[in-house]
Amino acid sequence: MSDLLSVSGLTAGTEDKTILHDIDLGIEAGKSYVLMGPNGAGKSTLGHVIMGDPQYTVTSGTIAFEGRDITSETPDKRSLAGIYLSYQAPVEIPGVPLYSFLRTICQKRPELKMTSRQFRQRVNEVCEQLSMSTDYLTRDLNVGFSGGEKKKVEMLQLLLLQPKLAILDETDSGLDVDALSVVSRGIEAYRSTCDGALLIITHNTRILERINVDQVHVMVHGNMVSSGPSSLIDEIDREGFAKYEAMLAQKAQGELA
Numbered sequence: 001m002s003d004l005l006s007v008s009g010l011t012a013g014t015e016d017k018t019i020l021h022d023i024d025l026g027i028e029a030g031k032s033y034v035l036m037g038p039n040g041a042g043k044s045t046l047g048h049v050i051m052g053d054p055q056y057t058v059t060s061g062t063i064a065f066e067g068r069d070i071t072s073e074t075p076d077k078r079s080l081a082g083i084y085l086s087y088q089a090p091v092e093i094p095g096v097p098l099y100s101f102l103r104t105i106c107q108k109r110p111e112l113k114m115t116s117r118q119f120r121q122r123v124n125e126v127c128e129q130l131s132m133s134t135d136y137l138t139r140d141l142n143v144g145f146s147g148g149e150k151k152k153v154e155m156l157q158l159l160l161l162q163p164k165l166a167i168l169d170e171t172d173s174g175l176d177v178d179a180l181s182v183v184s185r186g187i188e189a190y191r192s193t194c195d196g197a198l199l200i201i202t203h204n205t206r207i208l209e210r211i212n213v214d215q216v217h218v219m220v221h222g223n224m225v226s227s228g229p230s231s232l233i234d235e236i237d238r239e240g241f242a243k244y245e246a247m248l249a250q251k252a253q254g255e256l257a
């Protein structure tokens with residue numbers, strides 16, 4: 001089966017530092033993947049580079065989505081193609097009410113065309129699904145929202161947009177137990193309504209309890225060092241990343257020899 005997303009030999013970073021080294025990653029439609037790794041491993045950077053964040057430059061390698069090379073495309077084109085990135089630290093945008101923001105991003109997608117009334121109804125439904133008061137809709141996007149509320153706004157966008165691939169960067173961090181189960185239910189709803197593919201970046205294995213994970217990838221120091229079945233999650237939870245750091249050190253030694 002050909003991949004929905006195919007990252008090959010990707011090396012990328014900022015102007016003065018390479019952060020990602022020769023990364024390969026394949027994501028099939030409708031499957032769930034988890035990306036784990038210690039702090040600073042490059043997980044968020046990989047998510048941002050896949051989304052086309054202009055603060056990073058790709059120095060070699062390619063990113064293809066549905067068989068099309070998108071390595072040089074702007075983030076809005078990637079988003080319209082069906083890639084969604086939920087930010088680890090969602091940005092605040094003063095002057096843009098949440099409801100207008102949601103209406104605008106949905107109107108740009110022909111497949112989501114709805115009347116104002118249908119849209120209002122859909123937003124209300126999703127807010128209810130996320131146990132989120134509709135009072136937030138009139139407030140400026142994320143301005144003054146708590147950490148957990150911002151994460152729920154990310155889920156609200158996910159459920160409205162129904163992208164083909166959702167990259168969730170620590171969407172679970174900072175959530176209390178109840179919010180965590182709301183967000184897990186939101187992820188389940190996304191999976192069941194549009195059979196979207198998921199790449200979940202997390203340090204918290206609790207969010208994964210309700211999700212059927214197909215594959216786990218492990219990154220260390222900007223390198224993809226291992227991948228395996230969902231049982232890796234429990235192993236990493238127990239034993240940490242020492243084994244993977246050793247694997248990378250061994251590989252580097254082998255290359256030097």
Ligand SMILES: Nc1ncnc2c1ncn2[C@@H]1O[C@H](COP(=O)(O)OP(=O)(O)OP(=O)(O)O)[C@@H](O)[C@H]1O
Nearest residue numbers: 014019037038039040041042043044045046055088
């Ligand atoms: N814009 C940037 N400018 C300079 N350094 C950056 C930039 N973005 C990322 N880095 C550096 O790249 C490395 C990888 O960062 P990244 O945020 O991708 O890690 P992470 O795996 O997501 O970590 P965490 O688990 O803490 O979220 C870090 O050392 C970080 O400081």
Ligand SMILES: [Mg+2]
Nearest residue numbers: 043044045088
């Ligand atoms: Mg991160």
